[in-house]
Amino acid sequence: MRHRFLSLPFVALCGLTPVVLGNLLHWSVWLWGFMSVVTASGSLLLVMTLQGGGRVPAASYESEAGQPEPPAAPTEQPYQETRVIDAALPSAVDGYDFLFSATVWWRPVLDHTGRSDGASPALAVSAVVSRALEIVRREQPGRASFARFFLEGELSVPLPDRSGRVMALAADATLALAPADRERLRKLSDLRKDEEIWEYERQHERNKRRYLGDDVLQSAGSAVVWWLARHENEIEKAVDMIGPLAQIAAAANDEEVPELFRHLLVPTASARSGVTDGGHLWNDPGPGVGPFDREAEVGAADRLVLLLAAVGVKPDMDEYTVLVNRVVMSLEMAELYEAADEIRRTLLPTPDQGDGAAREQTEDEDES
Numbered sequence: 001m002r003h004r005f006l007s008l009p010f011v012a013l014c015g016l017t018p019v020v021l022g023n024l025l026h027w028s029v030w031l032w033g034f035m036s037v038v039t040a041s042g043s044l045l046l047v048m049t050l051q052g053g054g055r056v057p058a059a060s061y062e063s064e065a066g067q068p069e070p071p072a073a074p075t076e077q078p079y080q081e082t083r084v085i086d087a088a089l090p091s092a093v094d095g096y097d098f099l100f101s102a103t104v105w106w107r108p109v110l111d112h113t114g115r116s117d118g119a120s121p122a123l124a125v126s127a128v129v130s131r132a133l134e135i136v137r138r139e140q141p142g143r144a145s146f147a148r149f150f151l152e153g154e155l156s157v158p159l160p161d162r163s164g165r166v167m168a169l170a171a172d173a174t175l176a177l178a179p180a181d182r183e184r185l186r187k188l189s190d191l192r193k194d195e196e197i198w199e200y201e202r203q204h205e206r207n208k209r210r211y212l213g214d215d216v217l218q219s220a221g222s223a224v225v226w227w228l229a230r231h232e233n234e235i236e237k238a239v240d241m242i243g244p245l246a247q248i249a250a251a252a253n254d255e256e257v258p259e260l261f262r263h264l265l266v267p268t269a270s271a272r273s274g275v276t277d278g279g280h281l282w283n284d285p286g287p288g289v290g291p292f293d294r295e296a297e298v299g300a301a302d303r304l305v306l307l308l309a310a311v312g313v314k315p316d317m318d319e320y321t322v323l324v325n326r327v328v329m330s331l332e333m334a335e336l337y338e339a340a341d342e343i344r345r346t347l348l349p350t351p352d353q354g355d356g357a358a359r360e361q362t363e364d365e366d367e368s
Helices: 002-024 029-053 058-065 120-136 141-155 179-214 220-230 235-240 242-252 259-264 269-273 300-310 318-333 337-347 351-367
Strands: 080-090 097-108 166-177
Touching: 002 029, 080 120, 097 120, 097 141, 120 141, 120 166, 141 166, 141 179, 166 179, 220 235, 220 242, 235 242, 242 259, 300 318, 300 337, 318 337
Parallel strands: none
Antiparallel strands: 080 097, 097 166
16 A cells, blocks of 8 residues: 555656656647656556566465465265166055156265265165155056156156265156056956946936836826927827827826727737738727727728728738739839838738648648
């Protein structure tokens, strides 16, 4: 600090010297001003050079004083690598183990650097596997892919083992199930989904049966109202459906058809087949049953019987079988196979019946 105060007058003296000489020698103002600036700048540069060269570094003073140097900080050792391959880790379900693999990076802790590192890789692997076990033991076997990402994030943080001798972390972690376990889980999943669908279908069927039995088919009237609600513009057809709906409602409740609706009943198939045996289906329906409405919904065979009866062709006539066969052939040529099959089954005799009739005719001829 003292040297700094002494140098200031020296610089000022050097700057004022050209001014004094310029006044005494009658120099121009520009000349002695320029010389004053040059001398002041030169003296200042000289002073700064002398002060900088005379300094002594602080480290030199400390070393000269005999103070000890601070000890150098110990350097950490680099990470070393080892592998974990297919370590079995239990999942949340007994019998289904995860297969864990990863690359383990480890290094000794600074306080234990001098010790033998023969057991260090095993300590690092044990630490990583223990951490992975705590994570996946609560995971379901089917969530292996999700658990793997969670596992990678948790194991990427370096932590010491239980003894505190090594720092370990894991990278490239994989978590999977054995192929046989994956196949079992897939089958169980498919069966569970199929069972859920079957249960929903069964519940839907129960609801439908309850709706039909307890509401729609509770009586003939409720059945007619239900049919009419679904066919609002078919009033005339609703009248024709009263008889069939009354039969269905009575069958659903294990009851007989009420007397009020018996005259509207549709004859059964066995009653219609009585026509081929010489019965009187259309003219005499039987006691307690009213005449059948010909405009009601009937099959193709019944309508053909009505047509043949209207023209006077009876079942015991040869023309009856000929006409029925021709109608069946015509329907088959027109590709109306359903109607042709119905007429053949209902009105034409089966081969067994034909053989029986032929035998009866032969026996009659022999007796005569």
